[in-house]
Amino acid sequence: MKKKVYHWQPELSTAIIYWSCTFGILFFSLILTLEHTRPYLISNIVLGIFFFFALLGCNRYFMIDDEYLIVHALLPVRRKKITLSTIEMIRVGPKCIEIKSSEFKEGSQMFIMTKKNKTAFLESIKEKPLFTATVIDDPDLTISKHY
Incomplete structure (x- = not known):
């Protein structure tokens, strides 16, 4: 069975x-393309680099x-496997969610979705028996962190 990703x-x-x-x-690649009237190898290589970073992003x-929330990030160092029982709270805003867990370095992390x-993510995580955190609907939650 294929795992669902969010x-x-x-x-x-x-x-x-x-x-x-x-x-x-991308714009650098387009500028290189405009410098020549025929297909140009360097602009195509730079365009390929753009597509690589776009897919990576x-x-x-x-x-x-069943037991973990796997947060797959861009860098392998930032990827986390969080136990569902350590999630204390999920705040849900209009455009983002904030997950509060002791396994995050800062205590909580913001995600734009x-x-x-x-x-779909909230419905799926609520079905798990190990998930005991409270889900709070917060319409004032913004998509940027405030310190």
Whole structure:
């Protein structure tokens, strides 16, 4: 049986920086293409690098196992396997969720998700018997962290 994945993006500032750099590579490739009137190897290589980073940026997702919430991130160092019983609370905002767990370095982490992914993720995680956290609907939760 194929596991269901729920795609997410990091908090707003990180997402803006990543996607700005990624689209900067695309525009650089387009500028190189405009410099020549025929197909140009270097512009095609730079375009390939753009597609690589675009696919890499879309490779952030959750997977829910029987005991774990697997947070698959861009860098292998940032990937986490969180025990469902250690999740204390999930705050649900209009465009994001915040998961509070002792297994996160900062105590909680913010994830931007589409409405469809967010609803499916919450329904799926509530079905797990080890999940005992409270789910709070917070319409004031914004997509950026406030310190």
